[in-house]
Amino acid sequence: MAPQKSTYDVIVIGAGIQGSFTAYHLAQRHKDTLLLEQFLLPHSRGSSHGQSRIIRSAYAQEYYSRMMPESFRLWRQLEAETGTTLYRQTGLVLLGPPGEPELEACRRNLGVDEVLDAAALAQRFPGFRLQAGQVAVVDTTAGVLFADRALRTVQEVFRRHGGTLRDGQKVLHIEPGPMVTVTTTAGVYKAPRLIITAGAWTGAFVEKLGLRLPLQPLRIDVCYWREKQPGSASLGSVSPCFLTLGLSQAPHGIYGLPSIEYPGLMKVSHHHGSPIDPEKRDQTSSSTPGPDIAILSSFINSYLPGLETQPALRETCLYTNTPDEDFILDRHPKFSNIVIGAGFSGHGFKLAPVVGKLLCELSLGEEPSYNMAHFTITRFPGVLRAAL
Ligand SMILES: Cc1cc2nc3c(=O)[nH]c(=O)nc-3n(C[C@H](O)[C@H](O)[C@H](O)COP(=O)(O)OP(=O)(O)OC[C@H]3O[C@@H](n4cnc5c(N)ncnc54)[C@H](O)[C@@H]3O)c2cc1C
Numbered sequence: 001m002a003p004q005k006s007t008y009d010v011i012v013i014g015a016g017i018q019g020s021f022t023a024y025h026l027a028q029r030h031k032d033t034l035l036l037e038q039f040l041l042p043h044s045r046g047s048s049h050g051q052s053r054i055i056r057s058a059y060a061q062e063y064y065s066r067m068m069p070e071s072f073r074l075w076r077q078l079e080a081e082t083g084t085t086l087y088r089q090t091g092l093v094l095l096g097p098p099g100e101p102e103l104e105a106c107r108r109n110l111g112v113d114e115v116l117d118a119a120a121l122a123q124r125f126p127g128f129r130l131q132a133g134q135v136a137v138v139d140t141t142a143g144v145l146f147a148d149r150a151l152r153t154v155q156e157v158f159r160r161h162g163g164t165l166r167d168g169q170k171v172l173h174i175e176p177g178p179m180v181t182v183t184t185t186a187g188v189y190k191a192p193r194l195i196i197t198a199g200a201w202t203g204a205f206v207e208k209l210g211l212r213l214p215l216q217p218l219r220i221d222v223c224y225w226r227e228k229q230p231g232s233a234s235l236g237s238v239s240p241c242f243l244t245l246g247l248s249q250a251p252h253g254i255y256g257l258p259s260i261e262y263p264g265l266m267k268v269s270h271h272h273g274s275p276i277d278p279e280k281r282d283q284t285s286s287s288t289p290g291p292d293i294a295i296l297s298s299f300i301n302s303y304l305p306g307l308e309t310q311p312a313l314r315e316t317c318l319y320t321n322t323p324d325e326d327f328i329l330d331r332h333p334k335f336s337n338i339v340i341g342a343g344f345s346g347h348g349f350k351l352a353p354v355v356g357k358l359l360c361e362l363s364l365g366e367e368p369s370y371n372m373a374h375f376t377i378t379r380f381p382g383v384l385r386a387a388l
């Protein structure tokens with residue numbers, strides 16, 4: 001048997017959606033790239049699994065909304081390159097009290113004048129019942145990304161461009177230097193450039209490289225609710241995605257997508273969860289609070305009368321939040337050939353094509369295509385441990 005190749009132009013750790021898109025951009029640019037994943041693929045232990053994610057232009061922060069046209073374009077490019085459907089336009093309803101600052105900022109950034117009241121919304125989306133004192137803004141560009149399929153597709157194209165993906169290999173040790181040495185459970189690899197996109201595991205990882213990043217993994221309980229009339233909230237019906245802003249009973253927001261993963265079951269969940277160690281996610285103890293089902297039930301009763309008010313199914317997923325919920329996309333302050341992409345705070349999937357491009361640019365020492373001020377490591381004081 002030929003000995004395994006061990007030296008590459010770039011090594012990427014973590015084959016979730018961010019690492020996979022980063023590796024795809026590198027391989028497209030003819031960099032000999034190794035993508036390492038601790039679990040056998042596909043897996044459901046991180047943040048990128050499941051069949052659906054929301055994609056929307058609506059962002060309160062201009063620095064994300066400015067990235068969205070390119071992200072939509074790159075998703076379409078991947079669809080065209082592979083002949084695969086990855087996106088379905090459904091529209092997205094943002095709802096909250098009139099004048100709510102985030103809602104207003106989204107409306108402004110979308111360039112939408114219209115704010116809908118209950119009657120106007122019901123006419124457009126009959127399954128939705130807006131409550132008194134609430135308004136809605138519609139993002140018509142928004143829709144659903146077929147997440148598992150997207151992850152598989154980007155990994156396939158990465159390989160097609162000559163990239164190497166090794167799964168079932170956990171990275172155990174990183175030795176910084178002009179040639180970074182990466183030791184896994186199955187081998188030792190070297191490259192002049194390393195990119196860490198290890199999701200909820202990133203904090204523990206970079207700690208060993210002298211960085212204390214304020215990354216908080218959260219366990220997210222994803223709930224599915226049965227349609228009273230089968231098919232009424234399916235992808236084929238007039239059923240939008242939605243997201244609440246400024247609801248007093250759910251300050252982090254409640255969101256929903258049409259029934260996709262399970263016919264007849266619509267996903268409606270909190271946009272938040274409970275702190276967790278990713279190594280212990282299945283060890284639910286009485287000290288790990290579950291999602292507040294009563295709040296979701298009451299929301300469904302009021303806003304989505306076509307659904308049963310008890311969840312039919314629950315699944316788990318992980319967010320990795322930063323304190324300001326902005327991403328971390330930066331070079332290691334001490335080892336500039338190590339780049340970190342983390343802290344996607346529950347909203348990173350839609351932007352993965354652009355995130356991958358930016359991490360690729362940072363790693364190759366190029367000027368990033370967007371202003372990176374909101375994504376720096378040094379926005380958090382005291383991250384560099386004195387010892388290193
Ligand atoms: C329930 C839920 C709903 C969401 N909804 C949306 C949405 O609607 N729209 C949206 O845009 N975003 C959404 N997100 C957020 C989005 O899915 C995440 O931001 C994104 O998937 C993060 O990807 P990642 O690659 O950083 O992490 P991951 O997918 O977790 O990938 C990191 C990978 O690194 C690997 N790894 C870790 N340590 C090692 C090691 N030592 N060696 C080798 N490999 C290692 C892990 O196994 C993992 O596969 C949602 C997230 C969740 C959980």
Ligand SMILES: O=C(O)[C@@H]1CCCC=N1
Nearest residue numbers: 054243255271346347348
């Ligand atoms: O990023 C998004 O659009 C969504 C919103 C609701 C939950 C997670 N992410």
